[in-house]
Amino acid sequence: MTEDERTAVDLLAGVARGLIELTSVAQTAMFRLPYPSSLQLALDRVVLAGLTRHMPTPGGVPELLSWCRERRPADWWPLELPVGFLTADARLIHSVGDEATRTCAELASYGRDGVLEQEAETLLAELANTCGTVERFAACRDFLISRPVILQYNPIELLGPAVAHTWKLVQHLYVPVPDRFRVHRVVHRCTGCLLLAKPVTADASWCEGGCQPEGRVLESSHQPEQARALPLGLRLFLALPGRTERAVRSGLDRQTRLLPQGLGLHRVTSPDGNLCVFQVQDREQPIPAALRAAEAAAELHGPLDIVAPDRLAASPGYRENFEYALSDGADVRLLSVSEFTGLRPAGRERNDHA
Structure with a gap:
């Protein structure tokens, strides 16, 4: 990536942040004044x-x-982005849901000034420290993955002997659902x-995970004051791939073993008897995903398998762009779920350009 391209990406990431x-302002009117200073500064830089x-x-x-909602960044961005840095259909605001897209969240987490994924990692690190043991942290982490949104407080479930201790450790992470998600008080x-x-x-709906519209089913709560949700970073970077x-x-x-690093890595013995470490990702943009994976591998000081949902790994250009973005010597391999679990031969070697 050239210096000019890096500047272009950094500015786009600033807009995303x-x-x-x-959107983090819990108000019914998403675009109420005053605008955040970070957004105003990003606009000034774009202009x-x-x-x-x-x-x-x-x-x-x-x-x-309006431009972030209706146009692809490639169509109006004043600086030249690296070729293929974003997928062809990328938007920063969803045209139907009128919410920041997953692409926007991934860009907001990009680079040293990234905020969203980094906030999720900080919250998980604090939780791991509170838990004390990896086993207790793993139970809490699984609880968060299975319940990113709690529509209604159910004391029979949450205070029962099976989850009461876990709930005590994680309940502070849940916050009221922002007002803008209340549609007719639902x-x-x-x-x-x-x-x-x-x-x-x-006839149309929207969800944060980007599920296919034809198969999307919504469940609801008519007691919005009881609804709670994890912060956006934990919803998108922990619960979604979780x-x-x-x-x-x-x-x-x-048997897998959780390594409480970042969003969570797992160590497992491969069929050939060697130990390997893997992380599951579910990210729309392959190039930022690859750059983040390379950072994780460097922090790990060893090889890392990134496992992506089959549909994502098979989407046109995703694997190619992911692998293209890896720097020389980055010890990272992208596998689909079917490849990693042995349902289908992997047929992919690690990136070893060095």
Whole structure:
């Protein structure tokens, strides 16, 4: 990545962070004044870049938001992004849900100024420290994965002997669902990804996990004051891939052990008897995903397998762009769930350009 391309990506990530800060305000009106200073600063930088290059610029925050919703960054971004850095259909605001997209969240977590994924890692590190043992932390982590959104407080479930101690350790992580998710005083959750959702029209709906519209089913609570949800970073970077991770763990015929690092790594003995470490990711953008995986492998000081849902690994260009983005010597391999669990031959070697 050239210096100019890095500047372009850093600025786009700044816009994404501003949008995430804007959407974090728990108000019914998502775009209420005053705008966060981070978003206003990002707009100023975008305008300056556009003016110096004689390109169209947004006239203010509302127009910037409109462009983020209606246009691909490649169509209007004043600086040249690296080739293939974002997928062709990428948007920062979902055109139907009117919420920051997963792409926006991934960009907001990019680089040294990243906020969202990093906040999730901090919360998990604090939880691991409180738990004291890996086993207790693993139980808490699984609880969060299985319950990213609690529509209604159920004392029989949460205070029962099976989960009472776990609930005591994690309940501080749950916050009221933002007002903008209340549609006619009803809060919705997608039964597929278990994340927040909302009906948009009689025939259309939206969910945070991006489940296919034709198969999306919403469940609801008419007591929105009781609904609680994990912070956005934990919902998208822990709970969303966590559902696939739990399926991977149950699909292996070998015992896995949690390494409480970052969002969570797992060590398992491979069929050939060697130890390997894997992490499940579910991210829309392959290049930022690869860059983050390379950082995790460097922190691990060893090889790392990234396991992605089959549909994601098979999407056009995803694997190629992921592998292209890995730096020389990055000891990272991308595998689909079927490849990793042995349902299908892997047929992929680690990146070893060095």
